[in-house]
Amino acid sequence: MTQSHSPTNPDIVVIGGGNAALCAAMTAAEAGASVLVLEAAPKAYRGGNSRHTRxxxxxxxxxLGPLVESYSEEEYLADLMKVTGGKTDEQLARLAIRTSEECLPWMQAHGVRFQPSLSGTLSLARTNAFFLGGGKSLVNAYYRTAQQLGVQVLYEAAVTHVHLAGDQVEYIDYTHMGETHRITPKSVVVASGGFQADTDWLARAWGPAAKNFLIRGTPYNRGVVLADLLDQGIAQVGDPTQCHAVAIDGRAPKFDGGIVTRLDCVPFSIVVNQNAERFYDEGEDVWPKRYAIWGRLVAAQPDQVGHVIIDAKSLDLFMPSVFPPIKAASLRELAEKMGLPADGLERTVGEFNAACGDTSGFHPTELDGVSTTGLTPPKTNWARPITQPPFYGYTLRTGVTFTYLGLKVDERAQCSVGQGPVRNLWAAGETMAGSILGQGYLAGFGMTIGTVFGRIAGKEAAAYANAH
Incomplete structure (x- = not known):
């Protein structure tokens, strides 16, 4: 094992190369610390899941910036409480929410550019600021700014061990260019994501069904550092079966399909399983608040598959997927193309259509109360009969974005062991998001957590390093 010196005896090592890691690295560098980022991915795939964000x-x-009107702390918290079922640390949640307001101009000052909100079903112009060029542009902007601040980055640098001695990190081992290196930084920030790309770990948590899951993001988030720290007694948070899982196009690749494989058509559809039976209220709420439940719903169905059925009048109401829908002149033909029992699909659609009532109040971007009557499960909004050919279908699979089992942190983003804090260890981003997200997900909130806690971790890590 080689003992590395310049360029790799920095004050601070940041493990990971996505949004949270870069926010920590830039903040620490601005506080006068020398910073090394260890990114497991090759340069072309740098940025973790942040590449896929919007x-x-x-x-x-x-x-504020591209955002219209206002979005209060209490409304934001209420939105979060609804999707998590109250399973959140309210103190940390309020910290993330309150700090998000100052983050937007900070992001702009560090190279991020925003665009007006996308039109369509997202209805987020008031709550979510969209990146011009998407997450890849944000990541590239941050790497440029980090370089200007003197942050050093090693790509294909996989951390294998973070050695804890009592209440502090003593050294880090990592591999790079076929060699193993050991470094002894003053401070460490872990921002290396969840464990979702390790499908064996997913299967241990979920059971064999997880082998059928698709991983929406980077194949490099395998939870190596997370497992290493938990094995050494670092305080953990979250449930290994909880994750940000959405229903995505079943034709998506196993890894890295990203945002374009997401399907936004569920509110305007019926969703059936392999037996052509509906299993949940497709019209429960506007999509940014409820899209993240569908991954879990589909995971509970036979073969972990669902099928979206819409007709011609709904085709233009949602953002299109990267793959075109399956198209057929009749429901029977659609069922055959999708591998569904034709009699069952015709019966299910017939029962649904009969339960639909007055549709004159239909409004695609807000809760419209256009609902079914006497149907189980009901459809409580946007319930219009599926009658206008051609008919269209998409197959849904569970797409995991990130897992919620992670490192427990306090309001200073600091990790702990036993009864007290680890003096020189902080965590940010998806690797500690379970501290706030007990279950469920709110669109755009992962980037909020990463930005807020990345900046806090960078500031605290630098303060410790500068004092030692």
Whole structure:
């Protein structure tokens, strides 16, 4: 094992190369610390799941950047409480929400550019600021700014062990260019994501069904550092079966399909399982608040598959997927193309259509109360008969974005062991998001957590390093 010196005896090592890691690295560098980022991915795939993001959920008192009107702390918290079923640390949640307002101008000052909100079903112009060029542009902007601040980055640098001695990290081992290196930084920030790309670990948590899950993001988030720290007694948070899982196009690749494989058509559809039976209220709420439940719903169905059925009048109401829908002149033909029992699909659609009532109040971007009557499960909004050919279908599979089992942190983003804090260890981003997200997900909130806690971790790590 080689003892590395310049360039790799920095004050601070940041493990990971996505949004949270870069926010920590830039903040620490601005505080005068020398920083090394260890990114497991090759340069072309740098940025973790942040590459696939589109927006940042942001509290604001009045118009701010691309955001219109206002979005209060209490409304934001209420939205979060609804999707998590109250399973959140309210103190940390309020910290993330309150700090998000100052993050937006900070992001702009560090190279991020925003665009007006996308039109369509997202209805996020008030709550979510969209990145011009998406997450890849944000990541590239942050790497440029980090370089200007003197942050050093090693790509294909996989951390294998973070050695804990009592209440502090003593050294880090990592591999790079076929060699193993050991470094002894003053401070360490872990921002290396969840464990979702390790499908064996997913299967241990979920059971064999997890082998059928698709991983929406980077194949490099395998939870190596997370497992290493938990094995050494670092305080953990979250449930290994909880994750941000959405229903995505079943034709998506196993890894890295990203945002374009998401399907936004569920509110305007019926969703059936392999037996052509409906299993949940497709019209429960507007999509940014409820899209994240569908991954879990589909995971509970036979073969972990669902099928969206819509007709011609709904085709233009949602953002299109990267793959075209399956198209057929009749429901029977559609069922055959999708591998569904034709009699069953015709019966299910017939029962649904018969339960639909007055549709004159239909409004695609807000809760419209256009609902079914006497149907189980009901469809409580946007319930219009599926009658206008051609008919269209998509197959849904569970797409995991990130897992919620992670490192427990306090309001200073600091990790702990036993009864007290680890003096020189902080965590940010998806690897500690379970501290706030007990279950469920709110669109754009992962970037909020990463930005807020990345900046806090960078500030605290630098303060410790500068004092030692």
């Amino acid at each position: 927006n940042f959920r942001c509290m604001h008192q009045g118009p």
